[in-house]
Amino acid sequence: MNAPVFKNRDCGSCPIRHQAICSRCEPDELAYLDSIKYYRSYEAGQPVVWAGDPMDFVATVVVGVASLTQTMEDGRTQMIGLLLPSDFLGRPGRETVRYDVNAVTDLTLCCFRRKPFEELLRTTPHIGQRLLEKTLDELDAAREWMLVLGRKRAREKIASLLAIIARRESSLQQLSSPDGFEFLLPLTREAMADYLGLTLETVSRQMSALRRDGIIRLEGNRRVRVPDYARLTAETGDDSDGGVAA
Amino acid sequence: MNAPVFKNRDCGSCPIRHQAICSRCEPDELAYLDSIKYYRSYEAGQPVVWAGDPMDFVATVVVGVASLTQTMEDGRTQMIGLLLPSDFLGRPGRETVRYDVNAVTDLTLCCFRRKPFEELLRTTPHIGQRLLEKTLDELDAAREWMLVLGRKRAREKIASLLAIIARRESSLQQLSSPDGFEFLLPLTREAMADYLGLTLETVSRQMSALRRDGIIRLEGNRRVRVPDYARLTAETGDDSDGGVAA
DNA sequence: TTCCGCGATTGACATGGATCAAGGCGTCGA
DNA sequence: TCGACGCCTTGATCCATGTCAATCGCGGAA
DSSP: OOOGGGGGGGGGGTTTTTGSTTTTOOOOHHHHHHHHEEEEEEEOOOEEEOTTOOOOOOEEESSSSSEEEEEEETEEEEEEEEOOTTESSOOOOBBSSSSSSSSSEEEEEEEEEHEOOOOOOHHHHHHHHHHHHHHHHHHHHHHHHHHHHOOOOOOHHHHHHHHHHHHHHHHHHHHOOTTOOEEEEEHHHHHHHHHHHHHHHHHHHHHHHHHHTTTOOOTTTTEEEEEEEHHHHHHHHOOOOOOOOO | OOOOOGGGSOOOOTTTTSSSSSTOOOOHHHHHHHEEEEEEEEEOEEEEEOTTTTTEEEEEEESEEEEEEOOTEEEEEEEEEOOOOOOOEEEOOSSSSSSSEEEESSEEEEEEEEHHHHHHHHHHHHHHHHHHHHHHHHHHHHHHHHHHHHHHHHHHHHHHHHHHHHHHOOHHHHHOOOTTTEEEESHHHHHHHHHTTTTTHHHHHHHHHHHHHHEEEEEEETEEESSHHHHHTTOOOOOOOSSOOO
């Protein structure tokens, strides 16, 4: 689990740079970022940090998927965020994390020690602005998810999750292709359940139902083929088309 | 529905200034803010903006409560945020809003036209930093709410809502008083249901149950007396004490 | 004072998803 | 090749909450 591709100290080589917090940096700013950054890798299933632990770095996801999870005293658990490549992890100005962070798949993070990063935030408006934008995007996503968790039925929840992952993994062109498209689901049934506020049995049943109804086809447990993206979004219950036209 | 107290052009008179985005501004920055700000007032129940509408201002809540609400195509509705005094409304850099904004109680906003505010954001790091902090706080709150919506039972949801409002409305000292404390619930049973992902009947039943069990006392429909804050937080299912000690 | 209407309460019943339980399928190591 | 384990599927049953409906009670208008 190394990340040999990114071992050189050059943000320009980073495949997710154009979407990450450094996307609008000047060369000298990039050089400073390079000087304080380092990579960390985790295997699927490994913890990154536990709720309440000190976290002395912030990071951008480079490869893989990380989850943010909260747990109740009796063990009930809710995934409250899914971080995909280019997403930002950590909170400047706070010493400890409030929720568990786990590697869902094999994961590579581009890390910055928190103190120098906070200093950079103070001196470099670009970064702060970009971070604000990404935080506002995350807030929008969290609010969209509140509708999913609070009001959608199991089938709609599953469809919403599949549509969201499909949108992040596929191009607009692929989504609207008449032949459909396919993608790899990075989550187990249990992780899907944790994200959707369901049990894994319900997730399994609804996946089977969507398969029976021709909304999706499954090749193995993880590979999902969507013959018609519009039919999938129609199952989400949302009143817009879920962002393809918008 | 005017806001005579705030009619003078002086942010220093604003009772929520110390928590709002302008809390760290220099005198000259405050003067600029003063020059572009204006107040708007709404009566309880009035819409502020509808989802999809253009919104040419951003604002801070000065008095009252505003709600952010999303609606599905069949009319199911989910409140995705509750804005109390000092909370920020609007998104710099975006022309339209994604969800309905309503005045839950009589409401006064301190508004800034969006373009000048964005300009200010570019030139005044304080404001951007403060806005980032407030956005990160909102994101934390949204994520906490995802746990409420996804995993808590009806009784725990109600207790969580009461505890959150109690914390925002009362001082630490009041919360830990041996005589208990009381507060005014700014929401109807239906609004509570919309926020909690429940029906109003379930809200009503669980409020009655909490009353029967002595967790709360009700004087009328809105006035809530909490004889023992610890007993209330014990009903939320959270593993921490909900923030009093923390 | 009476009536009216809205919000809240309460009851009876329906149901979606949880829970408990059994078994299938594919992969990996011996 | 086989067994074991992890992950998933499916079935039977239960229960928390939704749904539908009746009634209450307060505050405002006539």
